Amino acid sequence: MSGTSLDGIDVAIVEINGHRVETIGFQSTPYSEEVRRAILAVSNTTTTTREISRLNFHLGELYASAVQRACRRYGPVELIGCHGQTIYHQGGANTLQIGEASVVAERTGVPVVSDFRTRDIAAGGQGAPLVPFVDCLLFRHPHRTRIALNIGGIANITVIPTGIAFDTGPGNMAIDALAREYTRRRQNFDRNGRIAARGNLNRPLLDQLLADPYYRRKPPKSAGREQYGAEFVTHLIETGLPLPDLIATATVLTAATIALAVTTSVASYAPTDLIVSGGGAHNPQILAHLAAFLPGVALATSADYGIDVDAKEAIAFAILAYQTWRRKPSNLPSATGARRPVVLGKITL
Amino acid sequence: MSGTSLDGIDVAIVEINGHRVETIGFQSTPYSEEVRRAILAVSNTTTTTREISRLNFHLGELYASAVQRACRRYGPVELIGCHGQTIYHQGGANTLQIGEASVVAERTGVPVVSDFRTRDIAAGGQGAPLVPFVDCLLFRHPHRTRIALNIGGIANITVIPTGIAFDTGPGNMAIDALAREYTRRRQNFDRNGRIAARGNLNRPLLDQLLADPYYRRKPPKSAGREQYGAEFVTHLIETGLPLPDLIATATVLTAATIALAVTTSVASYAPTDLIVSGGGAHNPQILAHLAAFLPGVALATSADYGIDVDAKEAIAFAILAYQTWRRKPSNLPSATGARRPVVLGKITL
Numbered sequence: 001m002s003g004t005s006l007d008g009i010d011v012a013i014v015e016i017n018g019h020r021v022e023t024i025g026f027q028s029t030p031y032s033e034e035v036r037r038a039i040l041a042v043s044n045t046t047t048t049t050r051e052i053s054r055l056n057f058h059l060g061e062l063y064a065s066a067v068q069r070a071c072r073r074y075g076p077v078e079l080i081g082c083h084g085q086t087i088y089h090q091g092g093a094n095t096l097q098i099g100e101a102s103v104v105a106e107r108t109g110v111p112v113v114s115d116f117r118t119r120d121i122a123a124g125g126q127g128a129p130l131v132p133f134v135d136c137l138l139f140r141h142p143h144r145t146r147i148a149l150n151i152g153g154i155a156n157i158t159v160i161p162t163g164i165a166f167d168t169g170p171g172n173m174a175i176d177a178l179a180r181e182y183t184r185r186r187q188n189f190d191r192n193g194r195i196a197a198r199g200n201l202n203r204p205l206l207d208q209l210l211a212d213p214y215y216r217r218k219p220p221k222s223a224g225r226e227q228y229g230a231e232f233v234t235h236l237i238e239t240g241l242p243l244p245d246l247i248a249t250a251t252v253l254t255a256a257t258i259a260l261a262v263t264t265s266v267a268s269y270a271p272t273d274l275i276v277s278g279g280g281a282h283n284p285q286i287l288a289h290l291a292a293f294l295p296g297v298a299l300a301t302s303a304d305y306g307i308d309v310d311a312k313e314a315i316a317f318a319i320l321a322y323q324t325w326r327r328k329p330s331n332l333p334s335a336t337g338a339r340r341p342v343v344l345g346k347i348t349l
Numbered sequence: 350m351s352g353t354s355l356d357g358i359d360v361a362i363v364e365i366n367g368h369r370v371e372t373i374g375f376q377s378t379p380y381s382e383e384v385r386r387a388i389l390a391v392s393n394t395t396t397t398t399r400e401i402s403r404l405n406f407h408l409g410e411l412y413a414s415a416v417q418r419a420c421r422r423y424g425p426v427e428l429i430g431c432h433g434q435t436i437y438h439q440g441g442a443n444t445l446q447i448g449e450a451s452v453v454a455e456r457t458g459v460p461v462v463s464d465f466r467t468r469d470i471a472a473g474g475q476g477a478p479l480v481p482f483v484d485c486l487l488f489r490h491p492h493r494t495r496i497a498l499n500i501g502g503i504a505n506i507t508v509i510p511t512g513i514a515f516d517t518g519p520g521n522m523a524i525d526a527l528a529r530e531y532t533r534r535r536q537n538f539d540r541n542g543r544i545a546a547r548g549n550l551n552r553p554l555l556d557q558l559l560a561d562p563y564y565r566r567k568p569p570k571s572a573g574r575e576q577y578g579a580e581f582v583t584h585l586i587e588t589g590l591p592l593p594d595l596i597a598t599a600t601v602l603t604a605a606t607i608a609l610a611v612t613t614s615v616a617s618y619a620p621t622d623l624i625v626s627g628g629g630a631h632n633p634q635i636l637a638h639l640a641a642f643l644p645g646v647a648l649a650t651s652a653d654y655g656i657d658v659d660a661k662e663a664i665a666f667a668i669l670a671y672q673t674w675r676r677k678p679s680n681l682p683s684a685t686g687a688r689r690p691v692v693l694g695k696i697t698l
Contacts, residue, residue, distance in 0.1 A: 349673070
């Protein structure tokens with residue numbers, strides 16, 4: 001997996017037996033500054049066809065190296081799922097991931113499933129989100145309604161087993177930006193929620209932020225980077241409040257908007273468990289607020305279910321690849337809006 | 350198949366039983382002027398990622414429509430091979446074909462093999478030519494050495510069964526340009542070689558053209574559009590000779606350089622048959638000169654072997670798709686320079 005955060009390449013080595021999924025290993029390989037710049041230079045902008053073609057093959061080499069490094073440590077694999085790097089995405093219309101699967105297959109000698117999003121769009125869907133299918137597969141329970149919550153830059157939930165999935169609002173994005181500001185770029189995030197713990201919640205500011213109509217809008221809905229990006233953070237800083245107070249307030253906002261979604265949009269499903277993954281699962285402040293906001297819901301991290309909170313997305317694309325290999329559909333029309341379940345991706349032998 | 354000539358989409362419907370290949374039907378759908386312009390606008394030039402992503406999906410829709418139109422006439426198919434439109438190609442480094450296979454698969458309900466060239470490049474090859482594999486499969490004979498000759502814009506030959514393949518020099522490109530000039534754009538080519546038949550060969554000019562060291566260089570070698578394009582034609586016109594004489598001379602040049610390749614570069618294989626396909630197979634002047642230059646070689650067109658001369662390339666990608674579906678390699682390292690035979694393409698179920 002390599003996400004739009006451009007951190008780099010996450011490799012999860014997974015053993016799948018029917019519905020049993022075991023994580024054998026997980027390894028991250030950061031992109032070099034040069035590669036990060038090259039990806040930004042072709043993303044959603046003016047470029048040359050030559051540069052896209054070159055980068056497609058170059059990323060293929062990087063993916064192959066990352067897989068080979070993980071396999072040297074954790075042993076060989078039989079199938080690779082490769083999400084690729086999204087350089088353009090317009091849900092419902094078209095999408096473009098690069099990172100040549102032929103290069104990955106040729107270097108590793110292992111079949112590759114790639115290009116997962118195009119078929120869902122061809123079937124009328126948004127091409128995203130694709131992870132809810134995996135949430136349902138991993139966390140389904142015969143009697144309980146569970147919610148899988150991923151706290152990345154944006155926070156999103158999947159209701160299990162119904163497969164309803166949407167963005168609840170901010171995840172770590174604003175907290176991270178404020179923590180960078182507070183630590184003068186020595187920290188990229190609020191490690192263990194320590195800064196938030198030192199600050200005080202500013203109730204008027206929280207109320208003002210919660211007034212955003214997004215939180216009361218019915219799903220399906222999705223929140224973009226632009227919603228909680230530079231402009232949002234500048235607005236917070238301009239209040240003149242101490243940064244720890246802003247971080248504390250942003251932390252509560254994340255938990256409160258998640259809780260709002262659980263207690264309003266999906267309350268009718270009577271969820272019993274909330275299973276947290278993503279970077280936010282490392283933040284005890286977010287978890288504590290969630291527990292306080294949702295007294296009737298059992299809180300756990302995906303690690304409690306055997307799924308490393310950081311590896312979950314990479315694990316998801318291993319599972320999606322396995323589905324495709326067995327010729328099984330793996331989009332959830334309830335999550336993507338597609339007309340029907342379809343077999344995702346392309347197979348390179 | 351949709352080639353770099355940007356004529357449009359060729360659909361061949363083929364029935365394959367082991368090594369027996371039968372053409373059920375062939376249909377061409379020209380590109381609209383708008384699509385032709387859109388492809389040129391992203392080919393090998395500055396563009397936006399958004400436009401490439403859009404055109405990738407749009408071409409997928411056009412390919413799907415072309416296949417559906419052919420299937421309405423000739424009946425359903427079980428597998429589709431889709432070459433896509435090349436918008437960048439640097440042999441040995443990288444290549445980029447667009448025309449989203451997920452769209453073709455979703456619209457038709459038929460699995461698609463696409464993106465044939467990338468794996469050969471990943472294996473160290475030029476990603477081209479790929480048709481020689483099919484030539485060997487279609488025309489192989491237990492005792493005879495055959496040569497498959499395709500006369501498109503450029504002419505190329507495949508020695509069968511050795512699989513040596515290279516461009517011999519000009520095909521129709523210069524003849525076509527001169528015919529357009531002579532007919533003031535009322536004709537795009539010298540239909541049935543009639544203009545050449547009226548002209549006289551200019552021997553000094555032919556000798557001068559044959560002095561190009563390309564024709565004596567050992568294979569592997571490939572000739573580009575630039576070699577016989579606008580500059581070459583301008584040079585011919587500037588001789589001041591009557592256009593029919595130039596067309597007659599260019600026609601002999603095509604035949605002479607093919608014959609030169611057969612009698613020098615590949616003479617050691619003692620070829621017995623020359624099997625002609627491509628637009629040039631319709632030109633009796635070229636065929637007559639070939640027969641005269643190669644008295645010991647039996648001349649035939651691919652149609653004599655059951656392969657429509659215009660449909661051959663489209664038929665080739667049906668056969669290449671079939672190979673991939675059966676998990677069989679289908680590049681010829683002797684033709685592409687790849688380190689090993691590899692299974693080409695990506696499968697969209």
